[in-house]
Amino acid sequence: MAKASPVSPFAPASLARLPAIDGVAFATAEAGIRYKKRTDLLLAVMAEGTAVAGVLTQSKTASAPVLACRKHLRKGEARALVVNSGNANAFTGQKGHDAVALTVEYAVEATGAKPHEVFVASTGVIGEPLDATKFSHLLTSLAESAEPDAFEDAARAIMTTDTYPKLATRQAFIGDTEVTINGFCKGAGMIAPDMATMLCFIFTDAAISAEALQHLISEHAQTTFNCMTIDGDTSTSDTCLAFATGRAAERGQKLVSKAKSKKLAGFSDALHDLMRDLAIQVAKDGEGLSKFVTLTVEGAKTWAAARKIALACANSSILKAAIAGEDPNWGRVVMAVGKSGEAANRDKLSIWFGPHCVARNGERAESYDEETAAQYMKNGEIDIRIDVGVGKASATVWTCDLTHAYISINADYRS
Numbered sequence: 001m002a003k004a005s006p007v008s009p010f011a012p013a014s015l016a017r018l019p020a021i022d023g024v025a026f027a028t029a030e031a032g033i034r035y036k037k038r039t040d041l042l043l044a045v046m047a048e049g050t051a052v053a054g055v056l057t058q059s060k061t062a063s064a065p066v067l068a069c070r071k072h073l074r075k076g077e078a079r080a081l082v083v084n085s086g087n088a089n090a091f092t093g094q095k096g097h098d099a100v101a102l103t104v105e106y107a108v109e110a111t112g113a114k115p116h117e118v119f120v121a122s123t124g125v126i127g128e129p130l131d132a133t134k135f136s137h138l139l140t141s142l143a144e145s146a147e148p149d150a151f152e153d154a155a156r157a158i159m160t161t162d163t164y165p166k167l168a169t170r171q172a173f174i175g176d177t178e179v180t181i182n183g184f185c186k187g188a189g190m191i192a193p194d195m196a197t198m199l200c201f202i203f204t205d206a207a208i209s210a211e212a213l214q215h216l217i218s219e220h221a222q223t224t225f226n227c228m229t230i231d232g233d234t235s236t237s238d239t240c241l242a243f244a245t246g247r248a249a250e251r252g253q254k255l256v257s258k259a260k261s262k263k264l265a266g267f268s269d270a271l272h273d274l275m276r277d278l279a280i281q282v283a284k285d286g287e288g289l290s291k292f293v294t295l296t297v298e299g300a301k302t303w304a305a306a307r308k309i310a311l312a313c314a315n316s317s318i319l320k321a322a323i324a325g326e327d328p329n330w331g332r333v334v335m336a337v338g339k340s341g342e343a344a345n346r347d348k349l350s351i352w353f354g355p356h357c358v359a360r361n362g363e364r365a366e367s368y369d370e371e372t373a374a375q376y377m378k379n380g381e382i383d384i385r386i387d388v389g390v391g392k393a394s395a396t397v398w399t400c401d402l403t404h405a406y407i408s409i410n411a412d413y414r415s
Contacts, residue, residue, distance in 0.1 A: 009380055010284035010292055011164040018151035018169045018182045022205045023047035023245025025146035028157040031135035034086030034124060041135045042157040043142040044081040044201070045111050050245045052078035052119065053214035055196040055221045057238030064089050064096030065120040068104070069239060072116045076210025078243050079113030082120050082139065083158050083199065085186075089122040089130040090236040099132040106136035110143040121239045123160055123186065123199050155184035158199050161409060162188045166281040172206075172270035174263050177253035179206040181270055185240075185278045189287040189410060191230035192315065196221060196238035200278060204242070206267060207249040208256050215259035216268055217242050224275040227307060228398045230286040231406070232315035242271075283398040288405025291323050292381045298394040299387040305342040306395035309388060312340035313397075320402035323382060328373035330358040337388060348389025353377065 024046050031041040054073055056066050072078075082103050089096045100120050107118045122130060155165035170181045187198030202217075221240060249255060256263050284292050295313050300306035313319055319332040330351045337344050347362035354376045357365045376382075 007163045008285045008289060015152060015165060016167040016169055018167055019180060020148035021180055021182055021203050021245065022247035023050065024203050024243065025148045026150040026154040027142035027146040028150070028153045029135070029138050029142060031084070031138060033084050033130070033134055038086070039153070039157045040085045041138065041142075042081070042083040042154050043107070043110070043139055043146065044154065045143055045146045046079050046081070046243055047245050047247065048079065050078045050243050051076055051208060051210040051213055052241060052243050053210055053217045054239065054241040055218055057196055057235060058194045059234055059236050059238070061091060061236050063122060063237045064092060064100045065122045066237060066239060068100045069119050069121070069241070072119055075116045076214070077117050078119060079117035080107045080111045080119070081201065081241070081243070082107050082118065084122050084130070084135060085158050085160055086124040087122060087128055087130045088124045088126045088237050090126045092127070092129050095129045099130040102132040102136050106139045110139040119241055121199050121237070123158060123237055126236060151182055151184060155186070158186045160186065160188070161287055162186050163285055166278055166285070168274045168277040168281070170270040170274045172266040174206055174248070174253050174256060174267050177248050177251050179204055179248045179253065179267065181206075181274050183274050183278055185282060187230075187282040188285045189230060189406070190233045190235045191228070191282060191286070192232045192234045193225045193228065193238055194234045196225060196240040198235060198238055198282065200225070200240040202240070202242040202271075202274070204244050205247040206244050207246040207253050208244045208264070208267070212257055212259040212261070212264065213242055213244055216264070216271055220272045220275050224272065224279045227396060228279040228283045229311060229314050230283065230400055280398050283400055286400035287409045288403045289400035290380075290403055291401040293323060293399045293401065294381070294383045294396060295399065296383070296385045296394060296396045297388060298385065299348075299389045299391060300393045300395070301343050301391040303393045303395050306393050307397065309337055309340040309342050309344065309386070310395050310397035312336045313384070313386070314399035317402055320399070323377070324401035324403045326374065326377040328353050328358060328370070328377050333384065333386060334359070337386060343390045344388035345390050348387070350387045350389070352385040354379070354383050
């Protein structure tokens, strides 16, 4: 069995270098929210006129920051983002709302923003009251020291059990004007996004309306963040926010207000690619993982059905454990397909581990060789393809294996 590393075996040798984006600056601090000597506070300050869009967890026990973001998103305007790690400010009753209100109040003072232009996100332990007085007084000095090229510092400030910061950048043209899209996110456990992903923040200098940006973020979240899972557990705090400063207008880009405008085609593709990149980075940093797994379901009736079947496999503890043990146990794939509740023709079901067909038309493939399949399972990256034989739709989901290290990390999480 492969051993999990304290640092993900898929941690990049070098992090993506994100260029500065006109109209946004970052500052971080050690606020001692849960641990000493750990950067755990982030402030992003944005130019006037910044548009914002986002997708948030659909959890019925959503955190106080999520509820505040949901309310503020209605206006589509942003000037400040405050994020803390170490405490999720979830299941904290009125104290949680008070902590958000105090954070917003101090952010307004520090940045000159209106209350609805301040967005707040928190990540960490659930159920522990968040003492906002530990960090709210720091926001003024952070606003004064904010720098535009501090994306890596920002990404590190929001990490919890992550073993590396997740960063991505893309360029695109809107008309004749080149724009930049940068993003960073965190997540390693309690990951099964439902409308959003853990914490993810995207910034662009594009001049695009909040309505158009909202359409793109909502659409692309479905085929990126919502197609990634680590353990099948949806967080109370999932938040994905995208901010468009509009500064590209100063270089000649005309404001685009309609998401279906042909002018946004390249931007939309670049945004989707960036979100897909970040989703895969999260899956490659799953708590205690030793394998990264790509699951593709074909031959389904609809894309939604294919995704549901793929997620049933990706969230199957017994299948994930087999992958960790490097066991080509395709019977567990059959089980997961069957429990999904979606249409599948048992007698046409075919399964591949990498290039090796292990089951065809409802039974073990004649070409199946245990030794060959077992050797393939020793790879760090595993591809599993499934044809359920009832249609033409397909979907791809990204996940990881389940090791003893995952249990150790989560058994000690509050220690």
